[in-house]
Structures are given as C-alpha cells and as structure tokens.
Amino acid sequence: MKYLYYPGCSLEGTSVEYNISTKVLMEAVDAQLEEIEDWNCCGATAAESSSHLLSYVLPARNLALAEKMNDSKQILVPCSACYLNLKKTEVAIKKDKNFLGKINTVLAEEDLVLKGDIIVRHLLDVLSNDIDIEIIKENSQNKMSGLTIAPYYGCQCLRPFSVFDDPEDPHSMDGLIKATGADLLEWDMGAQCCGASNTTTKPEAGMELVGRILKAAQGADAILTVCPMCQMNLESSQKKISHKQGIELDIPVLFLPQFLGLAMGKIPKDVGLDLNLSNTGPLMKKAI
Amino acid sequence: MDKIRNEQLLEQIEPVKEMIQTCIQCGTCTASCPNNEFMDITPRHMWRLLLTDHAEALFASKSFTMCSSCYYCTLRCPRGLELTAAMSLLKQAASRLKLKKFQRSSLFYDAFLDSVQKHGRVKEMEFMTHYFVSLKNPVIPFGYASLGLKLLSKGKIRPEFGFGGKGKLTGLFKKVAELEGMK
Numbered sequence: 001m002k003y004l005y006y007p008g009c010s011l012e013g014t015s016v017e018y019n020i021s022t023k024v025l026m027e028a029v030d031a032q033l034e035e036i037e038d039w040n041c042c043g044a045t046a047a048e049s050s051s052h053l054l055s056y057v058l059p060a061r062n063l064a065l066a067e068k069m070n071d072s073k074q075i076l077v078p079c080s081a082c083y084l085n086l087k088k089t090e091v092a093i094k095k096d097k098n099f100l101g102k103i104n105t106v107l108a109e110e111d112l113v114l115k116g117d118i119i120v121r122h123l124l125d126v127l128s129n130d131i132d133i134e135i136i137k138e139n140s141q142n143k144m145s146g147l148t149i150a151p152y153y154g155c156q157c158l159r160p161f162s163v164f165d166d167p168e169d170p171h172s173m174d175g176l177i178k179a180t181g182a183d184l185l186e187w188d189m190g191a192q193c194c195g196a197s198n199t200t201t202k203p204e205a206g207m208e209l210v211g212r213i214l215k216a217a218q219g220a221d222a223i224l225t226v227c228p229m230c231q232m233n234l235e236s237s238q239k240k241i242s243h244k245q246g247i248e249l250d251i252p253v254l255f256l257p258q259f260l261g262l263a264m265g266k267i268p269k270d271v272g273l274d275l276n277l278s279n280t281g282p283l284m285k286k287a288i
Numbered sequence: 289m290d291k292i293r294n295e296q297l298l299e300q301i302e303p304v305k306e307m308i309q310t311c312i313q314c315g316t317c318t319a320s321c322p323n324n325e326f327m328d329i330t331p332r333h334m335w336r337l338l339l340t341d342h343a344e345a346l347f348a349s350k351s352f353t354m355c356s357s358c359y360y361c362t363l364r365c366p367r368g369l370e371l372t373a374a375m376s377l378l379k380q381a382a383s384r385l386k387l388k389k390f391q392r393s394s395l396f397y398d399a400f401l402d403s404v405q406k407h408g409r410v411k412e413m414e415f416m417t418h419y420f421v422s423l424k425n426p427v428i429p430f431g432y433a434s435l436g437l438k439l440l441s442k443g444k445i446r447p448e449f450g451f452g453g454k455g456k457l458t459g460l461f462k463k464v465a466e467l468e469g470m471k
Contacts, residue, residue, distance in 0.1 A: 009410040014444045040408040040457060045357055046400035049379040049393070054464045058404070061460065106467065109459040159359035160372065167363055193322040193358035201393055203431070205326040205354060236435050275442050 001130055002072045003121075005033035006062060008082035008228075009041050015079075015228035017272030021257040022078050022123060024270055028139070028261065029131045033076065036066050042085040045197060053102070059089040060103045064114040078123040078257075080156040080227035086120040087161050122157045124226045124256065125164035128172040133179050140263035142181030144287060149177050149259070150185040150220035152213065154230040155193050167191070173224065173256065180263035185220040189213050194233040210234060211241045214249040222252040222283045224259050231255060235277040252276070252283040262287065297343035300381040304338060304374050310367045311335045317361035317371050327351035331361060331371065352378040353393050395422045406455040413445040 003026075011019035026033055039062050048055035063086065066075050077083040093100040093116040100116055107114060151173035158167040165172040170191050177184055194213060199206030210233050217223050225231045235253045242249040254276065261271040262284075273280055298305075318330040329337070329349045337346045346352075355375035362372045382390040383397065399419035403410050416436070420429040439445045455461075 009412075012409065013412045014439060016444060038408070041404040041410050043404070044400065044410070045376075046397040046404075048373075048376045049397045050383050050401060051380065051464060051468060052377070053468055054401075054461070055376075057460055057464055058457075061457075102467065106460055106463045109463050155358040155360075160362045160370075162363075167359075193356050193360075195322075196356040196358075197396075198323070198354065198356050200432075201396055202326070202354065205323055206356075208326075209322055209356075236438070275444065277438060277442070 001031040002070075003031060003033055003074050003076035003126065004066045004069060004072055005035045006039055006066070006075050006077045006082060006086065007035065008039075008077065008079040009044075010079055010228035014232055015255070017258060017275040018078055018228055018231070018255045020270075020272040020275075021255055021261050024266055025127075025257040025261045025264075026076075028264055028266070029135050031126070031131065034069065034072075036062060036069065036075070038065060042082040044081055044085070047085075053106070055085070056089050056092060056099075057103055057106045059085045060093070060114050061107060061110070061112060062086060063089060063093075063116075063118050063120075064107055064112040067115055067118055068112075073118055075118060075120050076123060076126055077120060078226070079229075080122065080154055081229055083120065083122045084156040084161070087163070090116070090118065090120045091161065122164065122226070124153075124157055124172055127176060127256070127260075129164060133175060136176065136179040136260060136264060139265060140180045140260075143265070144177075144259075144263050145181035147182040147221045147283070147286060148185050148219065149182045150187055150217040150223045151177060151190050152217075152223050152225050152230060152234070153190050154225065154227045155191070155196075157226055158191055173226075176256070176260060177224070180260065182263075185217065187216050187220075189216040194230045196229055196233075199233050199237070206233070207237060207241055207244075210237060211245060211249070214238065214241060214251060215245075215247075217251055218249070220251065221286060222254055222259070222280075224254055224256045226256050232277075238278060250279060252280040253278045254280065254283075294341070294344045297347055297381075297385070298341055300385060301338065301343060301346075301378065304377045304381075307374050307377070308335050308338060308369055308371070311339065311369060312367060314366060316364050316366060320360040320364050321355075322358055322360070323354040323356060326354050335371075335374075346378075347382065347387060350389065353382070353390060355379075392423065395419060398422070401461075405457050405461050408456040411446075412439075413447055 043055050043058035153170045195206030195209035258271040315332040318332045329351050352375050359372050383394040399415045403415040
C-alpha cells in the first residue's frame with residue numbers, strides 16, 4: 001500500500017510525536033508514505049474565519065502538488081483539522097467545476113493546475129479499513145491486556161463528512177484497540193468537542209469542555225486521540241483544571257499510533273513518548 | 289455600536305441570510321451546540337435575528353465567535369443547512385468590518401495567516417508572539433507562559449522570527465484578495 005503523506009504544521013511542531021509514531025506504525029504494517037513536496041499550511045480555522053476563497057486555495061495547493069507526484073491518488077492525513085480542510089476542498093471541486101476554475105485562476109500564480117482526481121483520507125480511516133488487523137494482533141501478543149482505554153475521536157474526522165465512521169457514535173478505533181489486548185472504556189464522550197481554539201481565545205468555555213471529557217475518562221488508563229488539537233487540549237491543562245475543580249483529573253493521553261506502536265513492541269522513544277505533555281509513566285508501568 | 293448602521297451590516301451578511309432561508313426555527317442547532325451555555329443568544333435565535341434583518345442585535349452579541357466548528361448543528365439540521373459554515377461567514381464579516389469587540393479573535397487569525405503567508409507553514413512561536421504584541425496588553429501572555437515553557441523544553445516550539453521581504457505564498461494571498469475584492 002502506498003500513500004501520499006500530508007503531515008501538516010502541528011506535526012512539525014507541537015505534535016511532532018504524532019508524526020514520528022505515524023511513520024513508525026505505517027512502516028510496521030507495510031504501508032509506504034511519500035511526503036508531499038513543499039506542502040503548505042491547510043489554513044486551519046483561521047483561513048475560513050477570514051476569507052472563503054483562501055480557505056479553499058490553501059488546501060487546493062497541496063492537492064495540486066500531490067497530483068504531480070505519483071499515481072497513488074490517495075493522500076493520508078493524520079491531523080483531523082487538516083483532513084477536514086483538504087476533504088472539503090476535494091468535495092467542493094468535484095461537485096462544482098466553476099469553483100475549480102476559480103481556484104485554478106489563483107493557483108496559476110504558482111504555475112500549478114488542479115485536476116481534482118485525488119482522494120483525501122484520514123489516518124484512522126486507513127488504519128481501520130486498509131490495514132490487516134492480524135499484523136497488529138500477531139505483533140502485540142495481547143501486550144496491552146489489563147489496560148482500559150478511552151477512544152477519543154473529537155469532531156473533524158467524523159463531521160461534517162461521514163466517510164468512514166458513524167458521526168454520532170464512532171467505533172472505528174474499537175477493533176484496533178482490542179487487537180492489542182486492551183479493553184475499551186464504555187463512555188459517550190468520544191465524539192464530543194474539546195473546545196478547539198476556544199481553549200486559547202475563550203478559555204472559560206474551552207476549559208469547561210476539556211474538563212468534562214477528562215472527568216468522563218476517569219477509570220481509564222489512557223485516552224487515545226487522532227488529532228493534534230484534541231491532544232494538546234486534553235494534555236496541556238490537566239493540572240489547571242484539576243486544581244479548579246478540586247478533583248484529580250490527571251490521565252495519560254496518547255496518539256493512537258503511539259499506542260499501537262508500543263503494543264507492537266516499539267520502545268517508548270521510537271514513538272516519541274518522551275514528548276507527550278501528560279504523565280505517561282503510570283500507563284507504561286502497567287503495560288510492562 | 290461602532291457607528292456602523294444596520295444596513296451596512298446587513299449588506300455584509302446577505303450571503304449568510306440566503307444560506308439559512310429555509311430555517312424552520314426548530315432549535316436542533318441550539319440543543320446540539322457544546323458552547324450554547326456560553327452564548328448570550330442561542331444559535332436558533334441568531335438565525336431568527338438574521339432572517340428578520342436585525343443585524344445590529346446579531347453583532348451586539350459575541351455568540352457566533354463561540355463556535356468551535358464541531359459540526360453537530362450541520363450534521364443534525366433537518367433542513368440540511370450548513371450552519372457551521374454560516375458561523376464562519378459571520379466571523380469573516382466581523383473581521384472584515386474591523387468591529388472592535390471581535391478584535392481579539394481577528395488578531396489571532398491575522399497573526400496565524402501572516403505566518404502562513406510568510407513561510408507557507410505556521411511557525412507557532414512566531415505567530416503567538418505576533419498575536420501577543422498585537423493585543424497590546426502586557427497581562428494576557430502570562431496566562432500562556434507555563435504551557436509555552438513546557439513546549440520549549442520539549443523542543444516542540446522554537447524561537448524563529450522572519451523579517452520582512454516577500455513571503456512564500458504572497459502571490460496566492462494577493463490573487464485571492466484581488467478576486468474577493470471584485471465580487
């Protein structure tokens with residue numbers, strides 16, 4: 001299996017461990033990644049809050065660069081916000097050829113042409129649908145048995161485009177987690193919002209949403225995420241929120257490929273576990 | 289409010305009004321919104337104000353800036369309206385009109401996009417520094433200091449600053465501004 005790879009800005013900075021662990025895991029399951037050359041920021045939520053056209057042009061430049069590269073036609077994206085921006089552009093240009101024309105007028109500034117025959121896929125979509133789960137089972141030998149895991153999906157890999165999972169009641173992580181021998185936490189917060197950038201611009205609202213998720217996850221040994229924004233929000237303010245609410249809400253938070261990599265025998269450093277902000281010590285102790 | 293009259297505001301948000309023409313005021317959006325308790329007027333109420341041309345009342349509230357793009361309202365709207373996109377269009381209008389009360393969000397987005405225009409990618413430390421400087425408030429940055437130090441110590445953010453010159457994506461940004469100015 002071969003995919004074009006779009007890491008996105010967070011995976012070069014605050015979520016570099018998501019990048020490291022995605023690459024390690026994909027190699028372990030026999031998938032090849034080829035990074036899109038000279039990729040640019042997808043615009044995040046900033047572009048769509050300032051300009052409609054720009055919020056499509058920024059992702060479109062990446063799609064055009066990808067089309068030039070090879071014939072695999074599938075872009076793998078680990079970040080949910082990047083995934084949504086690239087996906088919404090894919091959907092829009094396939095539906096509306098006039099709009100594609102307008103985007104190409106802008107891309108002509110860089111001598112790029114977008115044809116629009118490319119498919120954008122989230123890492124979780126690829127892991128739960130393309131990858132042979134037996135490879136994970138065989139390599140992990142139930143290494144994670146005895147652990148209870150809270151799968152957290154967040155919003156933008158599920159909505160508004162319901163491509164690979166139920167947007168209200170997602171379960172695509174279940175099989176992957178069970179393949180490691182771990183149990184699932186029964187909870188209904190997996191598809192709830194973490195507050196996104198409100199944690200920065202309106203902390204009183206953002207932190208409240210994060211607090212609810214952390215509280216519901218009590219009883220689990222770890223939360224798994226598939227989005228840098230969710231990961232940052234759930235990890236970075238545990239102490240502050242615990243203090244404010246007067247209860248201990250500390251819990252290890254890992255990116256899904258970090259957890260799967262560890263299960264398959266990678267050492268913590270291989271999956272960037274030293275870079276997490278939450279205390280992953282208790283989880284590792286119990287897992288080994 | 290900022291001496292901008294209702295008609296001028298309405299002109300800016302005409303496309304949003306068109307988008308939500310078939311709203312039946314059922315309130316599913318409000319019930320689905322994770323941020324509704326932090327809003328002074330609910331999403332359903334906002335659509336009503338918009339449909340009845342009460343733009344000033346709409347912009348007198350900061351409700352639409354609370355939208356965290358979770359897409360529950362869009363998913364569940366029985367009329368199939370793209371309500372999250374409508375919220376974004378309202379944010380765009382507030383930023384375009386340079387309304388003072390929305391300044392903090394607008395400055396955040398401006399600082400972010402400035403970094404993208406310059407480097408093609410976001411340099412997190414540069415953009416947050418730019419944001420703090422543009423806020424002209426020496427107290428706000430302290431709220432982020434402990435996280436900033438944690439990220440620095442993990443090597444996840446690096447102090448790098450660009451100086452002037454033509455940015456990597458300036459051509460694209462200029463062309464977009466030109467096309468959007470024409471409509």
